[in-house]
Every structure is written in structure tokens, then in C-alpha cells.
Amino acid sequence: MTNSKNIPKRRFPYFEGEWEQKEFGKMCQRIQTGTTLLGCEQGKGIPLLKMGNIQRGYWDFTKLERLNQEIECENIIKYGDFLFNTRNTLELVGKGATWFIKEGLYGFNSNLARVTLDDVDTIFFNYLYNIPESIQQVKSRAVGTTSVAAIYPKDMSTIKFQLPTINEQKKLGNFFQTIDSLISLHQHKLDKLKNLKKSYLAELFPAEGERVPKRRFPGFEGEWEEKKLGDVGKTFTGLSGKTKVDFGHGNGMYVTYLNIYSNEIADLRGLDKIEIDDRQTEVKYGDVFFTTSSETPEEVGLSSVWKYDLSNVYLNSFCFGFRPNVKFDIDFLAYLLRSPAFRAGMKLLAQGISRYNISKNRVLELNILFPTLKEQEKIGKQLSLLDKSITLQQQKLDKLKDLKKAYLNELFV
Numbered sequence: 001m002t003n004s005k006n007i008p009k010r011r012f013p014y015f016e017g018e019w020e021q022k023e024f025g026k027m028c029q030r031i032q033t034g035t036t037l038l039g040c041e042q043g044k045g046i047p048l049l050k051m052g053n054i055q056r057g058y059w060d061f062t063k064l065e066r067l068n069q070e071i072e073c074e075n076i077i078k079y080g081d082f083l084f085n086t087r088n089t090l091e092l093v094g095k096g097a098t099w100f101i102k103e104g105l106y107g108f109n110s111n112l113a114r115v116t117l118d119d120v121d122t123i124f125f126n127y128l129y130n131i132p133e134s135i136q137q138v139k140s141r142a143v144g145t146t147s148v149a150a151i152y153p154k155d156m157s158t159i160k161f162q163l164p165t166i167n168e169q170k171k172l173g174n175f176f177q178t179i180d181s182l183i184s185l186h187q188h189k190l191d192k193l194k195n196l197k198k199s200y201l202a203e204l205f206p207a208e209g210e211r212v213p214k215r216r217f218p219g220f221e222g223e224w225e226e227k228k229l230g231d232v233g234k235t236f237t238g239l240s241g242k243t244k245v246d247f248g249h250g251n252g253m254y255v256t257y258l259n260i261y262s263n264e265i266a267d268l269r270g271l272d273k274i275e276i277d278d279r280q281t282e283v284k285y286g287d288v289f290f291t292t293s294s295e296t297p298e299e300v301g302l303s304s305v306w307k308y309d310l311s312n313v314y315l316n317s318f319c320f321g322f323r324p325n326v327k328f329d330i331d332f333l334a335y336l337l338r339s340p341a342f343r344a345g346m347k348l349l350a351q352g353i354s355r356y357n358i359s360k361n362r363v364l365e366l367n368i369l370f371p372t373l374k375e376q377e378k379i380g381k382q383l384s385l386l387d388k389s390i391t392l393q394q395q396k397l398d399k400l401k402d403l404k405k406a407y408l409n410e411l412f413v
Contacts, residue, residue: 006162010410012175015168019413025157030116033086034108035075039065046071047104051085051111054095057130058180071107077114082122082129084138087111090149094138094156098126100177113153119166123173128161131412162413172411179404186397193390200386204379205339206369217382220375230364233288233324236281238315239274250275252312260289260304260319264334264387268308280314281321286330288322288337289315293357297350301358303337305330320360329373331380336368 006018039048043066053060077083077099084096088111099106100123108114117125128134141155163169203215211223239254252274259270266289283289287306294300307330315321324333336342345366350356370376 006413008411008413010407012168012171015164015171017165019162019164021160021162023157024159024161027117027120027161027163028115028153028157029118031113031153032074032116033110033113035071036110037067037069037071037107039067039107039109041065043068045069046076047106049077049083049106049108049112051088051092051095051109054083054085054097054112056095056135057097057126059097059099059101067107075107077106077108080122082115082117082125083108083112084115084129084151085111086113086152087148087150090139090142090144090146093142093144093149094135094151096126096129096138098122120163121166121169121173123177124169125173127173127176127408128163128412131408134159134161175411176404176407179400179407183397183400183404186393186400190390190393190397193386193393197383197386197390200383201335201339204383205336205341208341208344210341211369217375217378220371220378222371224369224371226367226369228364229322229366229368232326232328232368233322235360235364236315236321236323237317238319238321239280239317241279242274242317247272247274249273252276252314253310254314254316255283255289255304255306255319257291257316257318260291260316261294261299261302263304264338265331266304266306266308271313274314276312277314282311283313283315283321284323285309286324286328288324288333289319290322290358290360290363291319292360293318293352293355294350295355297347297356298343300350300356301346301363303334305334305337327373328370329376329380331384332370332376333380335380335383336370342366342368 006021008019035048037048039050041063045067047061048065048067048071049059050065052063079099079102081099082096083099084094085092087093088095129138137159138151138156141159142149142151143155144150164172200215204213206213206224211226213224250273253271254274255266256270256272259266263270283306285306285308289304289306291300291302294302346358346363349358349362349366351358371379
């Protein structure tokens with residue numbers, strides 16, 4: 001181990017010596033922007049990569065336009081090319097990534113610049129360019145406003161990078177590419193589990209206008225019972241009469257808005273402190289919480305169920321509670337209230353322009369469909385097990401991302 005600032009904390013065997021500092025301008029043979037041709041989502045030609053497709057170290061194909069015209073060969077991206085975006089917001093301008101795809105033809109437009117590097121492995125450079133120190137150097141050279149900014153090749157020429165030998169570059173590039181492949185694999189598994197849950201929510205509960213679900217476990221039949229939400233329970237309010245000074249301390253806890261927004265079943269990690277107050281309504285096992293407002297009608301009235309026996313826990317003031325007086329399987333109820341059919345009915349209650357709100361009295365008028373308690377338990381257990389698999393897969397993915405972050409910190413100068 002050495003104290004030299006040009007040697008990384010951790011190193012692969014057989015590599016030694018200080019890394020060399022080089023300016024970006026002296027590393028570049030050529031910088032070329034892409035085509036001025038315009039693409040569209042309905043285009044029939046090759047895909048056109050734009051500034052929204054390039055991220056920090058990877059590519060996003062969520063929204064991909066295509067060309068309707070022939071494109072010059074020099075504006076077609078090739079395996080190993082490194083590109084960065086020259087225009088974006090002040091926060092996002094200068095994002096860069098290496099192209100790792102070998103199949104198919106892709107063009108790039110004039111808001112992206114391709115860099116031809118001299119004696120630099122572009123797979124390695126994909127990671128070097130996206131460590132925090134490099135990102136900060138790039139951002140400091142951007143010009144413009146918060147919403148519209150640009151970065152010019154001549155201004156990037158003085159950015160300083162620390163480079164090892166080409167062999168060590170290739171070793172590092174391949175190492176991080178392997179980690180990224182593992183991350184992609186685990187992300188794919190997570191996406192499949194989430195899509196499976198989405199399908200179950202659509203098929204294990206009756207669709208709008210139906211009384212039986214599309215998918216059913218063996219041994220169950222007959223129509224589900226239908227009742228208004230107000231016929232199976234009553235509402236209660238969240239915290240009232242509180243100011244900012246009342247929060248953040250005390251022996252009581254309250255369920256936050258974000259906790260309810262994010263979880264079908266409330267998470268104990270999503271509680272904040274408050275003083276115990278006998279005037280407030282304590283939440284009880286089996287209670288349901290609803291958000292009352294959101295920025296979009298699709299997200300208003302999101303629900304979360306409370307599955308815990310704890311004292312001195314309250315509900316935040318931006319939500320209202322619902323306490324069933326009919327026995328439900330609590331897991332079934334949690335997923336029922338997040339099912340597509342129920343959410344569609346809730347969306348229709350949203351009122352507003354820039355922010356949408358719902359009336360709890362109108363929520364009580366919504367109809368819910370439910371089967372026998374035995375079938376509820378079967379559905380609730382199936383979805384609960386799936387959620388546990390999703391949580392486990394998310395944890396594996398997070399560990400890999402944390403591992404990559406730690407290695408980036410130790411294997412680079």
C-alpha cells in the first residue's frame with residue numbers, strides 16, 4: 001500500500017506503478033457529432049439514438065425513435081464507440097456511455113458526440129468517465145441555464161483523467177462489465193417477478209363489470225359477493241391539531257404518507273416519531289389507510305394495510321383510515337385495493353387540475369368484490385409469497401449495485 005494519490009486503494013495482481021494523468025484533449029483523436037436527420041416513433045428505418053437514450057454508463061431504450069431516411073455510414077454507431085450528450089439540462093448534460101451492442105444498426109443524432117480515443121480502452125473509459133470525480137469535472141464545464149445547457153468539446157479538452165497501462169485498463173473494463181452483466185441479469189429477474197405480480201393482480205381479481213376472476217385456484221367457484229366499501233367498515237381521520245414542532249421526537253409513532261403511497265402493506269421502517277397523544281386515533285391491526293391527494297389521478301387514493309399490533313401509532317394528517325367491521329383476510333384486502341378494477345374506480349373520483357384530491361365519503365360509495373374467506377386466504381398467500389420473492393430479488397440487486405460502487409471507489413484513483 002502506498003500514499004501516492006495516483007495509485008488505487010485496491011489493485012489486481014501483477015499491476016504496479018502510478019497511473020498517468022492525461023488531459024481529455026490529448027487522449028482524443030477525433031470528436032464527431034451525429035446526424036441532423038429527425039426520427040419519430042412511427043419510423044420504419046434504423047433506430048436513432050438521442051440525448052434521452054444515453055445515461056451515465058449505460059443506454060436506455062424505453063423511448064426509441066426510428067429514421068425514415070437513409071443515414072450516412074459515419075453516423076452509425078459501432079461496438080466500442082464512446083459517446084456523450086452535448087445538450088441537456090445543466091444536471092444531465094455531458095452524460096456518457098460506451099456502446100456494447102454488437103447486433104443491429106443504430107444511428108446517433110447531432111446532440112450526441114462520438115469520441116475516438118488514442119490508446120484508451122473504451123470499455124474501461126465507460127467506468128472512468130462516470131466516477132463522481134469525472135462527472136464533477138464535466139458538469140463544471142457546462143454552460144447555459146438549469147433547463148437548457150450545453151458542453152462543447154473544446155471546453156472538455158482540459159478535463160484530467162488518471163489512466164493505468166492499457167492492459168490494466170482492459171482488466172478493469174472486463175471486470176466491471178462482468179458485474180454489470182450480473183446486475184442486468186438480476187434486474188431482468190426482478191422485472192419478470194414484477195410483471196408476474198401485475199398479471200396476478202389483473203387476473204386473480206374480477207375485471208370491471210365482472211363478478212368472477214379470470215384466473216382461479218382449483219376448488220373455488222361461484223360469483224364473488226359485492227358490497228359498498230361503506231357497508232363493510234367506517235373511516236377515521238389522521239393526526240389533527242399538530243404543528244411542525246410536534247414531529248420528530250417522542251415515544252409515539254405515525255405512519256407517513258410515503259409509506260402508504262409506496263406499500264400495499266405498511267412498512268415498519270416507514271414510521272416517524274411523535275409525542276403520545278390520547279386525543280388522536282390509534283391505528284389497529286387490519287386498518288386500511290388511503291392517501292387523499294396526488295399530482296396525478298392515477299396515484300390518488302392509494303391504499304396500505306396495517307398488519308401489526310402496536311400501541312401509540314397514529315396516521316399522518318394527509319391520509320384517512322378505514323376500519324373494516326367484516327372479517328377479511330388482511331393480505332387479500334391489501335391486494336384487492338390495489339387491483340386494476342378497484343384502482344380504476346378510485347381514479348374516477350379524482351378531482352383537481354394541478355393536484356388531484358378525493359372525498360372519503362365518495363370512496364365509501366365504491367363497490368368491492370370479495371369471495372369466501374378461504375379463497376381470500378389462498379389469494380392473499382399467493383401474492384404475499386410473490387412479494388417476498390420480489391423483496392429478496394431486490395435485495396440481491398441492491399447488494400450487487402453496492403458492490404460495484406465499492407469497487408469503483410477502490411479500483412480507480
